[in-house]
Amino acid sequence: MAKCILAVDDSPSIRSMVCFTLKSAGYEVIEAVDGVDALNKAKAKAMDLVLTDQNMPHMDGLGLVRALRQLPAYRSSPILILTTESGADMKSQGKAAGATGWLVKPFDPHRLIEVVQKLLG
Amino acid sequence: MTIDMSQFYQVFFEESAELLEEMEHLLLELDVQNPGKDALNAIFRTAHSIKGGSATFGFNEITETTHILESLLDKLRNDELQLRIEMVDVFLKAVDVIKVQLAGRQFESEVDAEVVAAICLRLNQLAQGTPAEAVAAQPTAAVAPAPAAEPVPPPSPQPPAQSAELVDPALENLFAILTGTAVAPEAESSASPASTEVAEPYGFYAELPPVDHPDNAAQATELAQPPTEAAPTRRVTDPPGIDKRRSNDRPDNEATSIRVGVEKVDQLINLVGELVITQAMLAQTASRVDAALYESLRTGLGQLEHNTRDLQESVMSIRMMPISFVFSRFPRVVRDLAGKLEKQVELKTVGEGTELDKGLIEKIADPLTHLVRNSLDHGVELPQKRLAAGKPATGTITLRAFHQGGNIVIEVGDDGAGLNREKIMAKARERGLAVSDTMSDQEVWLLIFEAGFSTADVVTAVSGRGVGMDVVKRNVHAMGGRVEIESALGVGTRISIRLPLTLAILDGMSVSVGQEIFIVPLTFITESLQPAKQDIRTIAGGGTVVHVRGDFLPVVALHEVLNIKSKVTDFEHGIMVIVESECSKSAMFVDNLLGQHQVVIKSLESNYRKVPGVSGATIMGDGKVALILDVDALVRTVSYDEAKSSV
Numbered sequence: 001m002a003k004c005i006l007a008v009d010d011s012p013s014i015r016s017m018v019c020f021t022l023k024s025a026g027y028e029v030i031e032a033v034d035g036v037d038a039l040n041k042a043k044a045k046a047m048d049l050v051l052t053d054q055n056m057p058h059m060d061g062l063g064l065v066r067a068l069r070q071l072p073a074y075r076s077s078p079i080l081i082l083t084t085e086s087g088a089d090m091k092s093q094g095k096a097a098g099a100t101g102w103l104v105k106p107f108d109p110h111r112l113i114e115v116v117q118k119l120l121g
Numbered sequence: 122m123t124i125d126m127s128q129f130y131q132v133f134f135e136e137s138a139e140l141l142e143e144m145e146h147l148l149l150e151l152d153v154q155n156p157g158k159d160a161l162n163a164i165f166r167t168a169h170s171i172k173g174g175s176a177t178f179g180f181n182e183i184t185e186t187t188h189i190l191e192s193l194l195d196k197l198r199n200d201e202l203q204l205r206i207e208m209v210d211v212f213l214k215a216v217d218v219i220k221v222q223l224a225g226r227q228f229e230s231e232v233d234a235e236v237v238a239a240i241c242l243r244l245n246q247l248a249q250g251t252p253a254e255a256v257a258a259q260p261t262a263a264v265a266p267a268p269a270a271e272p273v274p275p276p277s278p279q280p281p282a283q284s285a286e287l288v289d290p291a292l293e294n295l296f297a298i299l300t301g302t303a304v305a306p307e308a309e310s311s312a313s314p315a316s317t318e319v320a321e322p323y324g325f326y327a328e329l330p331p332v333d334h335p336d337n338a339a340q341a342t343e344l345a346q347p348p349t350e351a352a353p354t355r356r357v358t359d360p361p362g363i364d365k366r367r368s369n370d371r372p373d374n375e376a377t378s379i380r381v382g383v384e385k386v387d388q389l390i391n392l393v394g395e396l397v398i399t400q401a402m403l404a405q406t407a408s409r410v411d412a413a414l415y416e417s418l419r420t421g422l423g424q425l426e427h428n429t430r431d432l433q434e435s436v437m438s439i440r441m442m443p444i445s446f447v448f449s450r451f452p453r454v455v456r457d458l459a460g461k462l463e464k465q466v467e468l469k470t471v472g473e474g475t476e477l478d479k480g481l482i483e484k485i486a487d488p489l490t491h492l493v494r495n496s497l498d499h500g501v502e503l504p505q506k507r508l509a510a511g512k513p514a515t516g517t518i519t520l521r522a523f524h525q526g527g528n529i530v531i532e533v534g535d536d537g538a539g540l541n542r543e544k545i546m547a548k549a550r551e552r553g554l555a556v557s558d559t560m561s562d563q564e565v566w567l568l569i570f571e572a573g574f575s576t577a578d579v580v581t582a583v584s585g586r587g588v589g590m591d592v593v594k595r596n597v598h599a600m601g602g603r604v605e606i607e608s609a610l611g612v613g614t615r616i617s618i619r620l621p622l623t624l625a626i627l628d629g630m631s632v633s634v635g636q637e638i639f640i641v642p643l644t645f646i647t648e649s650l651q652p653a654k655q656d657i658r659t660i661a662g663g664g665t666v667v668h669v670r671g672d673f674l675p676v677v678a679l680h681e682v683l684n685i686k687s688k689v690t691d692f693e694h695g696i697m698v699i700v701e702s703e704c705s706k707s708a709m710f711v712d713n714l715l716g717q718h719q720v721v722i723k724s725l726e727s728n729y730r731k732v733p734g735v736s737g738a739t740i741m742g743d744g745k746v747a748l749i750l751d752v753d754a755l756v757r758t759v760s761y762d763e764a765k766s767s768v
Binding site: 010011012013014016017020021024053055056057080084091094095099100101102103104105106107108109110111115118 | 124126128129130132133136163166169170172173174176177178321322323324325326327
């Protein structure tokens, strides 16, 4: 059965791109527009991986990571933060929130697949 | 396998357009003294989103501009800088520049690189607190992120989307040293400039567990918990890739709407139009059969008529959009122009939720803009003049929209100087237009619609050239609408545009001329009458007029104009349909009035070709085609002919 990825970003064009890229690599993709939407969707269906943007309205990426880690289902599932900031500050915040790792934006689609495959196979 | 990113460009362009609109709106709403965290964050996010998208799709010049904008906004939202009104002006200009850059990518239109460089420079100056004048004389070398000249693209420390290469750490180091304590281009707000942070594209915080079954099983059992622990209900997940989904748990518009191409909606409207015509044909046939014998058939068809009308209304409403889509551009227009003219103006909008057809929204924008600019330029007076007249220094322009009958009325009003009757009449006489002192105010106001007419003392870059009002009138008429003016000297002016609610159906009067049936749009008809023989006069040089309550109206004899053989050629045996077109009344002579109908407009042009005097066609209940008359054009041909023959 195909692995299911939750892609969270408030930008429709980025979502389309991520969705298309991951599907072409054989994954199933669910899209969410911000942290709140993502949390609802993550609770309703088991996701194998969560890929989230940082800057979003209502609930940002770090907030989402923290909220997900509270759920038993997502205590140790892979969560990646897409960030435009590669500085040590963002990285440590991500780590503190409990993310599995980070991916710098803008990213090449192949890099995205590479990272996801490292986590999901 | 390469992934073609260009398929996402259109979404990005639309998304960015919306973001820019939101940014502009937020900027205009900003309280400069006390902007508030939320507002600044929201503005920051719009810039950030556009930057993210443009970087992903390789639109580097847009990334550059938005990055500088974003950095400045970041400082403002973190209280590192104080917001000033000139910053808002620069931000608004930046919005314009980014719009141009986007258009450059979307339509391959020209982008003035100097303008882009100038706005980037200004944004950077603001970020460092440098006043414009101080640095103006100097070349950009003094300011850290100099455009163009450097080998490394200045403001992006991140790797560009196209190449999978990392930014060479050595180069990045060099750049950091060159720019010293440069603040604007840095995305790493906390990292010191000398930081040699390698821009790794991704990373993991802990050693990854090997991705094989045992672990997956462990994860799988963990994940299997949700139904009992987390959500008590399982929602059916839509198949992936379909982003159109009705969701009831979010009040946002985004989750409860679907993007549909306009062609699909138009196709739907077309099909429903056909359905209405077919139903009308059936109704007509059914009206002729024996009522008692075919009672259930007639009842059924009556029901069909109701259903069809409901369907038609429903489908039309899909294309209806609130007029706020047009009104929303005006705060900016008023702000910019009032500033330029050194006037104080407040814009009020009423009835923004009033809906009208999407096609009309696009066409009404330009005429409305012209009217608003006129109000600003010629209507509202300079503050000193207003105070001297006992008015508040700040003038008010009101945009109002409401439904009335089967129309939508849009008003542009101001509390300015009002129209000057004497000036207008003088100007009209100057231009050789027929003017008499007994003309009503209404008739005098209509003079300003003549081409080239303007009583402006000074022709400004904005208006006064006199090419505007006649274009406004023509555009409104092309939409099947009317323009009306009310004004009082010293008090103000109000211009009303009345439009049909839809372009697809029309309320018309069907008339017969010889064997033919024509439709005259009801909006033009004021009354119909059968003239008495003595009221009909011919004028020297050709042409006929009919006397109606003290006025002599030119007669447009349709059987002559349209070259139709008719038995009814004596005017007192037919009907005069009094029509009001442009600014004058005329009498259209027809054989008979047949009845009032709501007809579905079919384009003659797309099915045959453009025919002068005809604005469209429809199919009547008996299946025959009836032409819809272009009243303005027909009236004009008669007056032109008369003018010709009287020379």
